[in-house]
Amino acid sequence: MSKIREAFRKGKAFIPFITCGDPNIDTTLEVVRSAAMNGADIIELGIPFSDPTAEGPVIQGANIRALRNGITTEKIFDMVKELRRDVKIPLVFMTYANVVFSCGTDRFLARCEEVGIDGLILPDVPFEEKDEFSAACVNHGVDFISMIAPTSEERIAMISREAQGFIYVVSSLGVTGVRREITTDLPSIVRAVRENTEVPCAIGFGISTPEQAKTMAGIADGVIVGSAIVKIIGQYGGDSPSYVGEYVRTMKDAVLS
Amino acid sequence: MTNKAGRFGIHGGQYIPETLMNAVIELEQAYNRFKDDEAFTSELSDLLNNYAGRPSRLYYARKMTEDLGGAKIYLTREDLNHTGAHKINNVLGQALLAKKMGKSRLIAETGAGQHGVATATAAALMGMSCVVFMGVEDTVRQALNVYRMRLLGAEVIPVETGTGTLKDAVSEAFREWTSRIDDTHYCLGSVMGPHPFPTIVRDFQAVISREIKSQVLACEGRLPDAVIACVGGGSNAIGSFYHFIGDSGVRLIGCEAAGRGVETFETAATIATGRLGIFHGMKSYFCQDEHGQIAPVYSISAGLDYPGIGPEHAHLHDTGRAEYVPVTDEEAVRAFEYLARTEGIVPAIESAHAVWQAMKLAPSMSRDSIIVITISGRGDKDCAAIARYRGENINE
Numbered sequence: 001m002s003k004i005r006e007a008f009r010k011g012k013a014f015i016p017f018i019t020c021g022d023p024n025i026d027t028t029l030e031v032v033r034s035a036a037m038n039g040a041d042i043i044e045l046g047i048p049f050s051d052p053t054a055e056g057p058v059i060q061g062a063n064i065r066a067l068r069n070g071i072t073t074e075k076i077f078d079m080v081k082e083l084r085r086d087v088k089i090p091l092v093f094m095t096y097a098n099v100v101f102s103c104g105t106d107r108f109l110a111r112c113e114e115v116g117i118d119g120l121i122l123p124d125v126p127f128e129e130k131d132e133f134s135a136a137c138v139n140h141g142v143d144f145i146s147m148i149a150p151t152s153e154e155r156i157a158m159i160s161r162e163a164q165g166f167i168y169v170v171s172s173l174g175v176t177g178v179r180r181e182i183t184t185d186l187p188s189i190v191r192a193v194r195e196n197t198e199v200p201c202a203i204g205f206g207i208s209t210p211e212q213a214k215t216m217a218g219i220a221d222g223v224i225v226g227s228a229i230v231k232i233i234g235q236y237g238g239d240s241p242s243y244v245g246e247y248v249r250t251m252k253d254a255v256l257s
Numbered sequence: 258m259t260n261k262a263g264r265f266g267i268h269g270g271q272y273i274p275e276t277l278m279n280a281v282i283e284l285e286q287a288y289n290r291f292k293d294d295e296a297f298t299s300e301l302s303d304l305l306n307n308y309a310g311r312p313s314r315l316y317y318a319r320k321m322t323e324d325l326g327g328a329k330i331y332l333t334r335e336d337l338n339h340t341g342a343h344k345i346n347n348v349l350g351q352a353l354l355a356k357k358m359g360k361s362r363l364i365a366e367t368g369a370g371q372h373g374v375a376t377a378t379a380a381a382l383m384g385m386s387c388v389v390f391m392g393v394e395d396t397v398r399q400a401l402n403v404y405r406m407r408l409l410g411a412e413v414i415p416v417e418t419g420t421g422t423l424k425d426a427v428s429e430a431f432r433e434w435t436s437r438i439d440d441t442h443y444c445l446g447s448v449m450g451p452h453p454f455p456t457i458v459r460d461f462q463a464v465i466s467r468e469i470k471s472q473v474l475a476c477e478g479r480l481p482d483a484v485i486a487c488v489g490g491g492s493n494a495i496g497s498f499y500h501f502i503g504d505s506g507v508r509l510i511g512c513e514a515a516g517r518g519v520e521t522f523e524t525a526a527t528i529a530t531g532r533l534g535i536f537h538g539m540k541s542y543f544c545q546d547e548h549g550q551i552a553p554v555y556s557i558s559a560g561l562d563y564p565g566i567g568p569e570h571a572h573l574h575d576t577g578r579a580e581y582v583p584v585t586d587e588e589a590v591r592a593f594e595y596l597a598r599t600e601g602i603v604p605a606i607e608s609a610h611a612v613w614q615a616m617k618l619a620p621s622m623s624r625d626s627i628i629v630i631t632i633s634g635r636g637d638k639d640c641a642a643i644a645r646y647r648g649e650n651i652n653e
Contacts, residue, residue, distance in 0.1 A: 049549075049550065050419070050550040050551045051419060051424065051425070051428050051536065051551050053274075053428045053431050053432060053537070054274050054432075054435070056432075060418060067550065072548050073548055073549075096535075097272050097535040097536075098534045098535045098536050098543070098545070098549040098551070099548070099549045099550075100549075101533075101534060101535050101549065102532075102534055102545065102547075102548065102549025103548075103549065123274050123275075124272045124273060124274060124535070124538075125272060126271060126272075126273060126274070126275045126278050127275070127278070128270075128271050128278070129270055129271060129272055146275075147274070147275045148275060149274070149275040149276035149278075150276070151275075151276050151277075151278075151279050151280070151438060152275060152278070152279070153279060155275075155278065155279065159275075170274075170275065170276060173276060173435060173436045173437065173438065174276075174432070174435050174436030174437075175432050175435060175436065
């Protein structure tokens with residue numbers, strides 16, 4: 001069983017997302033450590049892309065800040081290598097197809113294996129295009145994480161049957177970003193997933209408050225939070241690790257309650 | 258030329274968020290159902306002929322031919338279409354299709370504003386609402402078209418992310434589509450994006466080469482030696498090439514925007530400077546840095562200012578069936594001025610890239626050879642910008 005699957009066996013999982021290099025690598029290192037120490041079960045590490053078409057304004061802004069400050073994929077691999085001296089929870093990359101493809105898909109995944117990355121999420125790679133990436137993932141022991149959207153309907157079964165690691169259930173239409181309300185019928189989506197796979201489900205997109213996190217944890221196996229954390233980092237910059245730690249602790253408590 | 262997964266050789270595909278997959282599948286199914294439907298095709302033909310003003314004229318440019326002293330030059334006059342460019346061909350097709358699919362709202366990206374104006378026009382005609390995304394840079398370069406879209410009842414949203422140009426407008430239109438699918442069709446303006454868009458847009462633009470072929474056969478009794486068109490995403494070029502792809506004696510030449518030159522960073526010449534990548538839903542060639550970050554491209558022409566090229570063009574380049582050449586801002590401006598003075602035709606600055614290539618090529622060809630240049634749009638929208646390029650400070 002993969003490390004990611006195991007991470008879900010300790011109860012409901014809390015999965016924070018952090019854009020690497022925003023505002024710089026040193027801050028990201030400390031934010032990741034702080035999140036891990038405060039109860040994060042898995043951490044999603046965003047590799048910035050110039051044109052992140054699935055992201056709302058908050059994470060777009062983080063991508064721009066990080067790229068402006070000279071972040072590269074290679075620097076992020078080095079950062080993960082350093083993190084792996086003390087951070088033991090699963091780490092998952094989230095980026096766009098071109099970042100992986102331009103590096104050379106096999107070379108990218110070989111580096112993932114070498115530095116200790118457990119999973120890969122590519123929001124612009126749907127089921128129909130996944131083989132060119134998931135094959136290399138299999139070769140290097142990295143879980144290719146599939147996404148399911150409110151519009152997936154009859155596609156849920158096919159996606160679930162080939163899912164690895166966990167399934168990323170997108171809570172609402174649109175791009176990433178904080179939402180006041182989530183109106184999708186998530187229980188029936190999760191039910192449809194569970195009819196087809198044992199792979200756990202985590203819900204993401206639009207979640208920011210402990211109340212939302214608690215509700216989502218009641219439906220799925222885990223909760224993913226991105227924009228709310230990236231906002232804290234945007235606000236506090238180099239001082240953000242302790243604020244992120246505090247937030248992760250509150251959210252993890254909400255998920256378990 | 259496409260296979261099941263919407264591929265052109267290794268290019269194409271559907272690299273989009275899961276949220277949009279059922280929308281593009283639904284679009285493909287609707288397109289397959291209607292494309293050969295007699296009622297649909299006759300309704301579209303009626304719109305193209307009686308509303309847009311087709312067929313386009315194939316005009317023999319006698320003075321230009323004599324001046325260059327080589328190949329006979331014909332201009333296919335897409336600039337005479339309603340709304341002033343070839344964009345209307347595709348938009349009428351997609352708007353009609355969207356209507357059949359029960360959609361009530363069109364969204365579109367636009368660079369120079371021609372596709373936005375065409376979409377706003379079709380929306381007004383068919384009683385649909387319309388939102389156009391346009392890079393903030395382009396809203397300044399093409400202020401007149403912004404007003405035209407608003408006049409037609411569309412909402413124009415200036416896009417400030419990234420470089421504030423066409424690629425950012427495309428990204429924003431995709432984001433908008435992800436958040437509102439039920440009543441909304443994304444009326445993509447070029448032969449790019451995820452399958453089935455490159456095929457649908459190409460089919461709707463293929464009317465250009467169908468007409469060129471029958472017109473040139475009618476007046477010359479033979480096929481042309483070369484067909485030349487400008488390429489950004491590549492919709493007027495694929496439309497001009499399509500029915501000649503099987504005729505190996507016809508050279509197909511796409512003219513990319515080289516901006517300040519392919520040796521500078523201020524260029525949008527994808528085939529000349531880009532490499533294979535995945536972006537905006539497709540695998541194709543893209544201008545990008547060594548880390549796969551999409552490059553901030555540049556061209557004087559807002560309509561060619563795009564870091565990628567449609568997947569079918571990428572494939573035609575791979576197989577060598579079509580040639581792609583870079584043309585700089587300066588060359589395009591010279592061709593813009595040349596055509597105005599020689600033939601009394603002011604082409605869009607985009608189309609002027611193709612005119613330049615013909616000016617270069619024609620003198621080396623024999624007098625009984627034939628070149629067809631696609632004048633994809635008219636240049637009224639560009640006059641103020643070209644005047645400024647030449648140092649005259651005039652307002653729109």
